[in-house]
Amino acid sequence: MLAPVLHILPLTTIVRERTLPVAGTVNFTVNQKVNPTDVIAEARFAREHVLLDVARTFEISPRNADKLIKVSEGDRLPEDALVAESTGMFKRTIRTPRAGRVMVVGGGQVLMEVGNARIELRAGMPGIVTQVIPEKGVVIRMAGALIQGTWGNGRIDSGLMVKKIEKPDDVLTSDLLDVSLRGSVILGGHIRDLETLKIAAEMPVRGLIVSSINPALLLNAAQMRYPILVLDGFGTMPMNSAAYKLLTTNDKREVTVNAEHFDRYSNNRPEVIIPLPVHDEPEEPSDYVMFAVGQQVRMRRSPHVGMIGSITNLPDGLSKLSNGLRAPAAEVKLGDDASVLVPLVNLEVVG
Amino acid sequence: MPTSLVQNESILAIEVGTAVTRAVLFDVVEGQYRFVASGQAPSTAEAPFGDIGIGVREAITSLQSITGSSLLGQDNSLIAPSQSDGTGVDAVVAVVSAGPIVRTVVVGLLQDVSMQSARRLAESTYARVVDSLDLSDQRKPDEQLDAIVRSRPDLVILTGGTDGGASRSMLKVIEAVGLACYLMPEEKRPMVLYAGNEKLADDVKELLGAHAGKLVVGHNVRPSLEVEALGPAGSELASLVMDLRQRQLKGVDELQMWAGGNILPTAFAQGRMIRFLSQLYGSTRGLLSVNIGASSTSIAAGFGEELVLKTYPQFGLGENLAGLLQHTTIEDIMRWLPLDLPPNSLHEYLFQKSLYPGTIPGTSDEQAIAQAISRQVMYLAMRSARKEFPGSKHASKEVMRPLDLIVAGGGVISDGISLGQSLLMLLDAIQPVGILPILVDQNNLLPLLGVAAARNHHLPGQVIDSGAFTGLGTIISVVASANYGQQVLRAKLTYSDGTDARADVKFGGLEILPLPSGQSARLGLQPLNRADAGFGPGRSGSITVTGGAMGVVIDARGRPLQFPSDPVRRRELIKKWYYTVGG
Numbered sequence: 001m002l003a004p005v006l007h008i009l010p011l012t013t014i015v016r017e018r019t020l021p022v023a024g025t026v027n028f029t030v031n032q033k034v035n036p037t038d039v040i041a042e043a044r045f046a047r048e049h050v051l052l053d054v055a056r057t058f059e060i061s062p063r064n065a066d067k068l069i070k071v072s073e074g075d076r077l078p079e080d081a082l083v084a085e086s087t088g089m090f091k092r093t094i095r096t097p098r099a100g101r102v103m104v105v106g107g108g109q110v111l112m113e114v115g116n117a118r119i120e121l122r123a124g125m126p127g128i129v130t131q132v133i134p135e136k137g138v139v140i141r142m143a144g145a146l147i148q149g150t151w152g153n154g155r156i157d158s159g160l161m162v163k164k165i166e167k168p169d170d171v172l173t174s175d176l177l178d179v180s181l182r183g184s185v186i187l188g189g190h191i192r193d194l195e196t197l198k199i200a201a202e203m204p205v206r207g208l209i210v211s212s213i214n215p216a217l218l219l220n221a222a223q224m225r226y227p228i229l230v231l232d233g234f235g236t237m238p239m240n241s242a243a244y245k246l247l248t249t250n251d252k253r254e255v256t257v258n259a260e261h262f263d264r265y266s267n268n269r270p271e272v273i274i275p276l277p278v279h280d281e282p283e284e285p286s287d288y289v290m291f292a293v294g295q296q297v298r299m300r301r302s303p304h305v306g307m308i309g310s311i312t313n314l315p316d317g318l319s320k321l322s323n324g325l326r327a328p329a330a331e332v333k334l335g336d337d338a339s340v341l342v343p344l345v346n347l348e349v350v351g
Numbered sequence: 352m353p354t355s356l357v358q359n360e361s362i363l364a365i366e367v368g369t370a371v372t373r374a375v376l377f378d379v380v381e382g383q384y385r386f387v388a389s390g391q392a393p394s395t396a397e398a399p400f401g402d403i404g405i406g407v408r409e410a411i412t413s414l415q416s417i418t419g420s421s422l423l424g425q426d427n428s429l430i431a432p433s434q435s436d437g438t439g440v441d442a443v444v445a446v447v448s449a450g451p452i453v454r455t456v457v458v459g460l461l462q463d464v465s466m467q468s469a470r471r472l473a474e475s476t477y478a479r480v481v482d483s484l485d486l487s488d489q490r491k492p493d494e495q496l497d498a499i500v501r502s503r504p505d506l507v508i509l510t511g512g513t514d515g516g517a518s519r520s521m522l523k524v525i526e527a528v529g530l531a532c533y534l535m536p537e538e539k540r541p542m543v544l545y546a547g548n549e550k551l552a553d554d555v556k557e558l559l560g561a562h563a564g565k566l567v568v569g570h571n572v573r574p575s576l577e578v579e580a581l582g583p584a585g586s587e588l589a590s591l592v593m594d595l596r597q598r599q600l601k602g603v604d605e606l607q608m609w610a611g612g613n614i615l616p617t618a619f620a621q622g623r624m625i626r627f628l629s630q631l632y633g634s635t636r637g638l639l640s641v642n643i644g645a646s647s648t649s650i651a652a653g654f655g656e657e658l659v660l661k662t663y664p665q666f667g668l669g670e671n672l673a674g675l676l677q678h679t680t681i682e683d684i685m686r687w688l689p690l691d692l693p694p695n696s697l698h699e700y701l702f703q704k705s706l707y708p709g710t711i712p713g714t715s716d717e718q719a720i721a722q723a724i725s726r727q728v729m730y731l732a733m734r735s736a737r738k739e740f741p742g743s744k745h746a747s748k749e750v751m752r753p754l755d756l757i758v759a760g761g762g763v764i765s766d767g768i769s770l771g772q773s774l775l776m777l778l779d780a781i782q783p784v785g786i787l788p789i790l791v792d793q794n795n796l797l798p799l800l801g802v803a804a805a806r807n808h809h810l811p812g813q814v815i816d817s818g819a820f821t822g823l824g825t826i827i828s829v830v831a832s833a834n835y836g837q838q839v840l841r842a843k844l845t846y847s848d849g850t851d852a853r854a855d856v857k858f859g860g861l862e863i864l865p866l867p868s869g870q871s872a873r874l875g876l877q878p879l880n881r882a883d884a885g886f887g888p889g890r891s892g893s894i895t896v897t898g899g900a901m902g903v904v905i906d907a908r909g910r911p912l913q914f915p916s917d918p919v920r921r922r923e924l925i926k927k928w929y930y931t932v933g934g
Contacts, residue, residue, distance in 0.1 A: 001392065002409060004399050022536055049500075049534065051493040104530065111493075111530060150706050215702040233706055235699030262706075264670065265451060265599070267398035287399030301713040305703070323715040324768065345370075345393055346710045 001328055003291045003349045006298055007148045008242040011276060013284045014146050015130070019137035020121050026132055034123040034140060036158040036256040036273075041121040041137045046101070046113030052094055054084045055108025062108030069110060075102040083110055124156045124258040125273045143281055145250060145274040147231070147243050151213070152259030152270030155227035159206030161185045161274075163251040169238035172210055174199040181205060185255055187247050190236050194220055201226065207257035209247065209272055211239035211306075227259035229270045232306040240298055241308045241335065242350050250274050289349055296350040297332060299342060308350060309334040319343075360441030361433055362806065363414075363422060364799035365407055365606065366617065367447045368394055369645035369669050370709040371762060372406035374414040374422075375799055376440070377810060384813040389794045390414030393709050396449035396600050403449060404602035429609055443609040444802040448617035448646045450596050452664045452671070453478040456504040456541070458524055459485050460511035465547065468572040468579050469510040471739070472546065475585050475660045476592050476616055477647055478506065484527065485511075486520060492527060499531035504541040505595055507532075507563075508588070509555075512548030514574045521548055525558050532562035540564040542591050546572045546584040564598070567591050585660070589619035613806050618642070618649040620801030622660035624811060627804060629653025631812060634755045637740070640797060641729060641781065643761035645669030645708045648728050650736040652754075661736040666728035668721075668763060669708025672701045679727055686914055687723035687779065689925040690716060700724075711766075718768075722776055725763045729780035750830060750910045753785030753885070758820060760792035770900040771932030774823045778906055784828045786885035786894060790820040822868055824899030829907040831882035833858040839882040839907055843875040844896075854905060858882075859913075859924075861931045862905040866898030874903060882907075901932065 024043025034040060055065035068084045071077065079099045086092040100114035127142030162184040164176045172188030174195045185207040186200065192214045200208055207227040215234040231243050239247075256273040263269070267287070289295075295311050309332040319329035319341055327343040334340060361378040372394045376387040390413030395406035411422050411429075421438040424430050430439030455478040459465035466485050473480055481502040484495055499507075507528055512521045525545075532540050543563040545555045552568045559566050567590070570583035593614055597603045607614050615623075625640045630653075632638070640651040648666040652659045665671055665678055681694045700720045704710065712718040737743060737751060746752055757777065764773050773791050783789075796819050800811040831839045840856040844864045854862045866872050875893040876884045884905075886892035896903055908928075915921045 002395070002400070002405065046534075049493050049496050051491075051496065051530075053492070104533065107526070111496075113534075215698055218702075234702035235695070264397040265401070267401060269398070299713075300707045301703070301710045302717050303714050305713075321713070323712055323718045325711060325718070325766070327711060342713070343711055346707075346713055 001291050001344050002288050003295070003344070003347065004288050005286060006348045006350050007146045007271070007285055008240075008246055008350050009146045009285060010246055011143065011278065011282050012146050013141065013143050013281050014125065014127070014273060015139060015141045015284060016125060017133070017137065017139050018121060018124060019133055020119060022119070023135040024119065026135065026138060028129045028132070028138055030129055030132055032129045033127070034129060034138075035126050036123050036156065036258075038123045039120045040123045040129075043119045044116050045119065047115035047117040048113070049103070050097060050100065050112045050114050052083055052110040052112070053108065054094055054110060057094055058084070058086050058092065060108075065108030066106065069105055071102050071105065071110060073102055073105055076100075077102065077112070122156050124260070125256050126275045142273070142275060143278040144276045145246060146285075147246055147272040149209075149229045149231040149270040149272070150233050150262065151230040152261055153222045153224060153228045154259065154261050155225065156256070156258050156260070157185070157206045157227050158254065158256040159183055159185045161187055161209070161247070161251060161253055161255040163248055164188045165211075165239065165244070165248065168211065168241060168244045172196055172208075177203065177205075179203065185209065185257055187251070189239060191217060192236070193217075197221060197224055197228075200224070207259070209257060212237035227257040229257050229259040229272060237306045240306045242296065242298070247272070285351065289351075291330060291344055291347070291349070297330070297347045298350050299332070299346060300348060301346040304334065304340060304342070307334060309340070312339060360807070362803055362810065363411070363440040363443045364803055365410070365443065365445040365610075366795060366799055367396065367403050367407065367445065367449050367606070368617070369396070369449045369667070370394055372403070372410045373795060374407070374410035375794065375796065376414060376418060377803065377814060383817060384807075384810045385817050386794065386796060386814050386819045388414060388417045390417055394449055402601040403447075404605055407602065407606065431609070442611070442613075442806055444613040444799065444806055445606050445610045446615050446617040446620045446798045446802050447593070447596055447603065447606075448477065448644060450477065450600055450646075453505050453592060453595065454481045454503060455479065455506045455508060456481060456499055456502060457483045458507060458509045458511070458528055459547070460517060460520060460524065461485065462487055464576060465510040465512070465573050468581065469508045469546070471579075472510075472572060472581055472584055472588055473508055474662060475581070475622070476588060476618060476662055477664050478662075479664060484524065495527055496531050496534065499528070500534050503539070506591070507541050507543045509543060509545045510547045510572050512551065512571075513576055514549045514571050516548055518548060518551055521551055522554060522558075525551070525555055529558040529562050532559065542595050543567070544569055544584070544588055544591050546570060546587070565591065565594055582658070585619065585622075589616050592616050613802055615802045617798045618647065618651070618660065618662040620798035621649055622651040622658050622801070623804065624797050624801030625651040625653040626656075626658040627801070627811060628815070629655055629658075632755075636785075637752070637754045639754050639757045639781070641733070641757070641759045641761075641777070642795075642797070643668065643725055643729055643763055648732040650732055652736065652740060654741050657741060659736060659739045661732065661739065663728075663732045663735070666732050668704070668725065668728070670705050672724070673705035675701055675724070675728070679731060684723050684727045686921065687726045687925070688719055689922050689929060690719050691918070691922060692716060692720070696720070697723075721763060722768070722772070726776055726780045729776075733781050751782055751784050754783060754787055756788055756790070757781060757783060758790040758792055758797060760795045760797055765791055765793040765795070769933055770821065770823055771934070772929070774901050774904065775928055775932045778826065778904075779912065782828075782910055782912055783826060784830055784910055786825065786827050786896070788825050788897060788899065789823045791823055792820050794819070796820070822897065822899035824866065824901040825874075825896040825903050827874070827876065827884055827903065827905045828910065829856065829878070829882050829884050829905065830910045831858055831878075831880060831907070833880050833882065835859040838879055840879065840884050840905065841877040842905055844903055845873045845875070846870075847872065856905050856907045858907055859909065860907050861928055862907070863901060863931060864903040864905070866896065866902040868898050868900060870898045871895050872898070872903075
């Protein structure tokens with residue numbers, strides 16, 4: 001059976017496509033170096049539109065109104081510019097309520113876009129631009145450590161990672177956060193209260209990488225202006241041993257926290273990237289493989305949720321689970337040498 | 352194709368769900384179509400796979416390992432038609448429920464007329480209404496435009512005007528939709544279904560044709576003020592949703608090609624089959640189908656020619672579980688639990704399961720939580736759907752109308768749990784009244800039969816008659832105003848060999864009289880204290896009933912179901928019910 005792969009890799013090649021949601025300008029060219037917070041592409045778009053109904057205002061037919069319209073599609077107009085003028089002794093006018101661009105003229109109406117907004121797309125990782133996607137974005141390539149998570153609050157930043165976790169099931173509490181951590185990325189355990197998120201915001205930190213979070217805090221976490229990346233999920237969950245080992249051994253290194261939302265259809269998911277120098281570029285990792293004996297796997301559901309083990313056997317057909325369900329399953333050896341039977345759909349390969 | 356060939360062809364039916372993809376083989380055995388076997392694999396619409404074709408091939412491979420015959424060639428392409436060496440299949444049909452929720456804007460003229468129909472139409476598919484626009488809308492025209500653009504719709508359902516009726520106001524609305532489409536990036540423009548005044552078809556094509564992602568000018572859902580006709584527009588919507596899925600999901604185009612166009616949204620195919628069965632068996636009181644999956648809970652009820660089809664993505668057991676508490680409370684879910692678990696564990700379950708929709712319960716506690724959630728989402732879906740059942744305006748809001756048959760499907764009902772637990776879950780969630788059989792569709796065949804019917808109209812009836820569904824038994828639901836423990840019914844089941852089984856049923860009780868599948872017996876019912884056991888309040892009667900895996904089940908637990916307020920007593924009672932149905 002096919003297995004999804006969760007990437008927790010000490011050294012790999014990371015290739016990511018970063019694109020704007022609307023057409024815009026790309027600021028980088030092929031072979032240029034980018035930093036995580038560089039604006040690689042930007043776009044302007046109209047936040048609002050204004051519809052000026054000339055025919056209705058002048059109480060004439062749309063065909064006659066079209067003859068009185070003084071602007072054309074594409075015109076950029078300042079505020080109070082003349083749009084249409086009636087004929088007769090007492091002339092009436094229609095003027096632009098705000099500066100903007102004429103989008104459509106016809107049917108006795110003028111549609112303008114007003115209120116420009118700007119979207120900035122940041123690189124989200126350091127690396128080299130290997131491809132430019134015209135008007136949309138770039139493809140970036142780099143080598144380093146990659147640790148994927150399960151939830152992100154949509155923000156990106158980078159900074160020096162400081163470890164505030166001593167064992168995988170630690171809780172990150174507000175008293176562990178002091179002013180010396182200002183501008184750092186904090187590596188912590190479970191977050192159980194809002195106070196911790198608030199104190200981190202006040203410092204401010206450049207990011208939080210945590211094992212798990214109380215689901216009641218998700219709305220607050222989504223509003224924080226610094227990136228929050230949850231590695232293992234919701235509820236009181238220890239950090240998985242592979243991520244714990246890799247992240248804690250990279251204490252005091254520069255990391256990028258790309259806490260983008262997990263999008264099931266685009267495969268964008270939150271991840272921590274630690275750039276590392278290499279002579280020979282390692283292989284790109286696969287996003288899925290076939291389940292096989294010897295693979296390291298992470299458990300996605302109780303009773304061993306978040307734990308890492310290795311597959312020792314893949315019985316043929318369906319196996320009967322302890323709760324009576326029957327499903328294709330694997331025998332998995334855990335760290336303490338205990339062996340458990342886990343349905344394959346509850347596993348993901350770590351690699 | 353000559354009829355003789357069509358009648359004898361083998362059919363591979365594919366179901367692509369959010370969590371599971373199934374491949375089912377139907378073939379002719381001794382002159383009749385039969386369900387041969389089913390293979391399944393995890394779905395691959397989502398990351399990291401991003402191609403439904405991978406899961407489809409895995410499911411076919413699983414089917415091959417069961418049947419022993421090859422359906423895929425060495426290059427992994429489908430062998431079609433079937434070969435003389437027994438490999439391959441003659442035809443393919445498919446249903447799809449995988450895919451992101453369909454963000455939908457509904458547009459019409461009058462709130463109580465066309466808008467109501469537009470909403471009903473949207474509820475027949477995997478849609479969430481993200482904005483609506485009608486004549487009573489107080490926003491300025493430019494605000495309306497911006498609202499439509501900001502809502503990023505995948506689909507616009509445009510209704511309004513009776514045939515030959517209002518056109519001026521309708522044209523203004525159409526123009527607004529056209530402008531909004533024009534303002535969106537070309538690759539993100541929504542599909543538009545026009546189902547309004549047919550006289551305006553040409554104007555619609557002119558105003559929207561160049562700006563919509565795809566425009567379908569369909570049948571009016573309100574040809575006159577008094578008549579609502581959702582059927583033809585429903586078919587057009589189903590086809591448009593498949594076009595949308597083709598744009599959103601890799602692999603749908605290949606499946607379309609294999610199926611030669613016989614591909615439908617799963618819920619639509621489920622509805623089609625229920626309407627077909629309702630007509631075939633001349634159901635007077637109605638046939639009900641419930642399907643609970645990761646993408647949605649869907650309810651289809653057929654009342655002769657009339658079909659009520661409701662799809663509730665908000666009640667899916669996958670990604671949308673994280674938002675379930677917007678529609679219900681933790682307490683309302685916990686009332687179904689036989690275990691004493693902290694509310695936090697339920698909260699955490701909802702969010703963790705939403706991360707991994709394809710996972711299954713790993714412990715007995717999780718299994719109990721999964722069943723409690725399933726009961727509550729089915730209960731909510733049923734409460735909403737039955738408002739649309741014929742005659743519902745004058746019916747009790749708390750008690751379901753009597754039906755002729757219930758057939759239920761979906762992984763949580765059919766995969767791995769005992770048939771007794773399946774039955775209890777359905778009784779708790781649907782709370783049927785009267786006397787009726789309940790079937791479980793263990794291989795989720797119903798939607799596949801619905802789509803196969805278009806290819807071969809003999810197939811569905813023959814497959815169903817061959818016993819493809821599992822009969823749980825006949826249910827007698829007693830409606831009574833009585834105190835807990837007070838006797839409400841005397842029942843006597845007389846078997847064909849003359850022996851009998853009797854039960855004195857007390858209010859609050861659940862009793863089972865054994866009657867194996869394939870057998871029938873005469874059931875005599877004598878209600879006490881003006882209880883209604885299906886013949887009217889206080890009326891006795893007898894009826895021939897058919898057996899099933901659970902026999903004849905008398906449910907006197909009350910309608911609506913009443914729970915003790917004390918949580919300890921409530922849990923004890925639920926455990927007793929579990930024990931009664933076999934644990």
